[in-house]
Amino acid sequence: MRRLWPTYLLASFYAFLLVLPLLVLLSASLRAPEDLFTPGLLPPKVSLEGYRAALTDYPLWRYLLNSLLVASLATLGVLLTSLLAGYGLARIPFRSQKVFFGLVVALLLVPGEVTFLPLYLLINRLDWLDTYQALILPFAASPLGVFLLRQYIKTIPEDYFDAARIDGAGHLGLIRHVALPLSAPALGALAALTFIGAWNMYLWPLVVTQSREMQTAQIAINFILNEADAVARWNVVAAASFLVLLPTLLAFLLAQRAFVKGIALGGLKG
């Protein structure tokens, strides 16, 4: 048995350093305005003024709701389109299958962040600026998702499909009763990966939203920072940021396995 205390010591110290910026943020969010510049990790006295101001001076609920709507609908879209296309590519032999799979692989290589400008021009032409569909639809299908599901469904033994076929199931029945339940682990990992990606989007909502009501939480932080920083209301900025962090933090703590698996799977592509 190896001695563990050096590991514990080092891991605790390192973990503390990594979490420190977040602890400082939490501390700032709980400070009274006059205590903002009082040194120390703990606030001299706990004040909820930052949270009150963040929730009443800004429509933070609206921003969080926007983010939640965008992230959940994009995730739902990715799961559905990936499951259907993944099954189609993995289970139905047809002539141009290779072409379609090749296209998925090619699209895997397209870096999303640099297509924001042409995508913006397209959305502008469609007259979709400042709409939910502009925030959701471009992310409702993912090449990575189709790729992962196709790989996963290919590994399901033919026997399972045969059994359902004997019971008279068509393709939709096979998807619903065989492919869907059996690829639940892959779908879960993909869902975690997609949700976190959509929740954290920054550049796209920044260019495509115009009115305050349409902004997502990430973009709201930007202008709360601009406004509140100017008058040194850092406790408000910190409180708003913490409220935006809370949903992903909770999701991460509750579904850590799916998160980790999603990143390990998706990290193969990124």
Add this chain to the structure above:
Amino acid sequence: MIRASASTQAQARARRRKEEAWALGLLLPAFGLFFLFYVVPLGQAIWLSLHQEDLFGRDLRYSGLDNYRQVLQDPAFWRSAKTTLLFAALVVPLELLLGLLAALLVWRPYPGVALFRTLFFLTTAVPTAVAAVAWGWFLHPVGGYLNHVLRTLGLSPQPWLTNPDLALPTLAVVTAWAGVGFTAILLTAGLQNIPEEVLEAASVDGASPWTRFWRVVLPLLSPTLFLVGLLVLLKSLTAFGQIHLLTRGGPIESTMVWIYRVYQEAFFNFRFAYAAAQGLLLFLLLVVLAALQFRLLGRRVHYA
């Protein structure tokens, strides 16, 4: 049996056609979206980059490769390209090192390892905007905790984000911090793929933990490290949120990276065609890197 062949053949053909219709129908939602939101914009960007616009961003006329020629002669473009590469050169090793340390600490199970895994992987759950605000306050010239610690240690506080020499390295640290969880997860998975027998064999041969790390673990992990390094490189070449929130490309353009310049040319100078040309050049660089990564992956992961 022979007599039935003509009609069964027709039946088979009809069935095949029906199957094909099913396949295309199932592929339609995904590929329809791909076409609309990947293929069309890309084509549009290429088309646009071959045109010139007037001062108001209207009246496009075909100009061949003029935009590209202009970009390549623009010192501002080369400055931002250099800044981007410097930024990546700082982020990649730092993020790999920080992630590797975390991964090594939670690689093998021990009582309490789940807690440390949670803490080390935690930054994957922190949105870029929140990371930027946390660090913005952490580094605040007056109230910032870091400068407070420096003062306590008798060192002089630093203007981390407003000094042109310090801003880019500081942003690199923020970026690497935000990526630790991501690299730690991938490297932990890589470490766990190292066969237990190999490690035991090394121990039996009397290798110290130190030798074992350098001679066994690191060589076996190096393909994963390379792949993760490539991923981090791709991410760092398109880092935007933290720069937009913390420095806006300043002070005096010291953090004006490539993608930020594209954003600025398009949305502040309204030179969309020029921005499209700059963006496509970055796109080319990223596609080459992504293709390299995919080739390496293809060797390691079976996907036929």
